Amino acid sequence: MSLSPQTKRTISRIVPFGLIWLLLGWTFLFVEYAAIGQGNYGPTTAIRMSSDIFVFASFVVLGVGLFIGAIEVVWLKKVFSNESFTTKIIYKLLVYSLFLFTVILVAFPIAVSIQLHTHVFDPLVWQRFYDYLTSLGNVSTSVQMAVSLFISLFYAEISENIGQKILFNFFTGKYHKPVEEKRVFMFLDMKSSTTIAEKLGHIKYFELLKKYYDNLSDAILRNHGEVYQYIGDEIVVSWPLEKGIENNHCVHCFFAMKSDLNKRSGWYLSKFGVAPTFKAGLHCGKVTTGEIGALKKEIIFTGDVLNATSRIQGLCNTYDVDIIISKDLANELRPDKKYNLQPIGTQELRGRAEVMELYTVF
Structure with a gap:
């Protein structure tokens, strides 16, 4: 069954969000490794990178980008269609910040359980999650997500104004x-x-x-x-x-x-x-x-x-x-x-x- 032109256009507008988030995620990861090194480093709240963690994190970041793209294209674009460019960006940042916190709440414990080879309800997993929330690592991740979010929303507004x-x-x-x-x-x-x-x-x-x-x-x-x-x-x-x-x-x-x-x-x-x-x-x-x-x-x-x-x-x-x-x-x-x-x-x-x-x- 062939997709309709409207569906193809919707998909083509959503996919760049996933790619932007994935590429920026890899870029931030590379910068951190270049600055800190690849050994056992950093505080106990940090998740050591492995091939399993890298694949899992890549899928999560790609999925988050695609989900944000879908919300943006299908729903929020219409909700804030009559607002100014700056107002739209601010409102959307607030909405997505709440969503991204929910993503961290789900994804971080899963990543820790993969690293520790245990189940997600292990008390050690949630202790690490609490330590993470009260650490500078959380601030770093929040800044990275904010940058990815801003760039993807900026792309959305520019492509909407001049045509994708x-x-x-x-x-x-x-x-x-x-x-x-x-x-x-x-x-x-x-x-x-x-x-x-x-x-x-x-x-x-x-x-x-x-x-x-x-x-x-x-x-x-x-x-x-x-x-x-x-x-x-x-x-x-x-x-x-x-x-x-x-x-x-x-x-x-x-x-x-x-x-x-x-x-x-x-x-x-x-x-x-x-x-x-x-x-x-x-x-x-x-x-x-x-x-x-x-x-x-x-x-x-x-x-x-x-x-x-x-x-x-x-x-x-x-x-x-x-x-x-x-x-x-x-x-x-x-x-x-x-x-x-x-x-x-x-x-x-x-x-x-x-x-x-x-x-x-x-």
């Missing part, structure tokens, strides 16, 4: 040098946005936009799309060409977003007095992708295909349709019984010498 895939591409240097690739683009624009903004006012309109983007995101994920930019009330969604035309994801994405938004129309009417709708233009072609910027780095796409897609979307009102796709994209799409293509004419797009044949989908 973009952050990964920055780390790997995938687009450090410009590359040419074929992509599908969808320019999606809210209908009558100026009128809606004037009716609601700036603050209320911003709240509507926030919910509007949230309601469209699941359909984008289900159809393997990537949000390239939010520009006011416009969303630019992109796919690598192969992924965009696989199962006609790019077209299915449009109708899935329409469906999801229609299901929420009653809520929008009760909350804002208006139900937002949108129109979209789709096109495909070659773009150059790379990092750019001196004061602020971004990964951007450049090429005529973006300008053409924007202008195709702008023709929706002219042809009185909600979706227009180019002939270039129509030729790439797979046969699909769910939707039909209908030619609506040819158009000379500004900045292009040749006319473009256009289609709508119903």
Whole structure:
């Protein structure tokens, strides 16, 4: 059974937490060994490292990181979604500190019982645990956990703000040098946005936009799309060409977003007095992708295909349709019984010498 795109994305957001905790745990261990040595050292509260203890500790640290990642992605992200960056970090540190103390309460006695080759309820185990809690070793472990927690939460907030895939591409240097690739683009624009903004006012309109983007995101994920930019009330969604035309994801994405938004129309009417709708233009072609910027780095796409897609979307009102796709994209799409293509004419797009044949989908 294949995993859904949403599940894959959730897993991909949780796994880095486990890796961050594991790598930092190994780093702290290496630093301690380098500073103190590998013999019988330190106070009686310290657990001597052995292969069994190392494996057990690695699994515990990895498990803690994954569990924190799961809580963060599935639950706490939503709970503190309206708080500032600093407030979120502070609240989460408090929540996780309580959790981590519980982990120590469970893991330390088990590790001691492994070292002493005895059962976990042996009085010697709990005497060592008490000695540990009142020692500097506890302070050291707490500092290490606090650092791991802060770094993993900082990663979570940064990846949430700039996008996990973009952050990964920055780390790997995938687009450090410009590359040419074929992509599908969808320019999606809210209908009558100026009128809606004037009716609601700036603050209320911003709240509507926030919910509007949230309601469209699941359909984008289900159809393997990537949000390239939010520009006011416009969303630019992109796919690598192969992924965009696989199962006609790019077209299915449009109708899935329409469906999801229609299901929420009653809520929008009760909350804002208006139900937002949108129109979209789709096109495909070659773009150059790379990092750019001196004061602020971004990964951007450049090429005529973006300008053409924007202008195709702008023709929706002219042809009185909600979706227009180019002939270039129509030729790439797979046969699909769910939707039909209908030619609506040819158009000379500004900045292009040749006319473009256009289609709508119903």
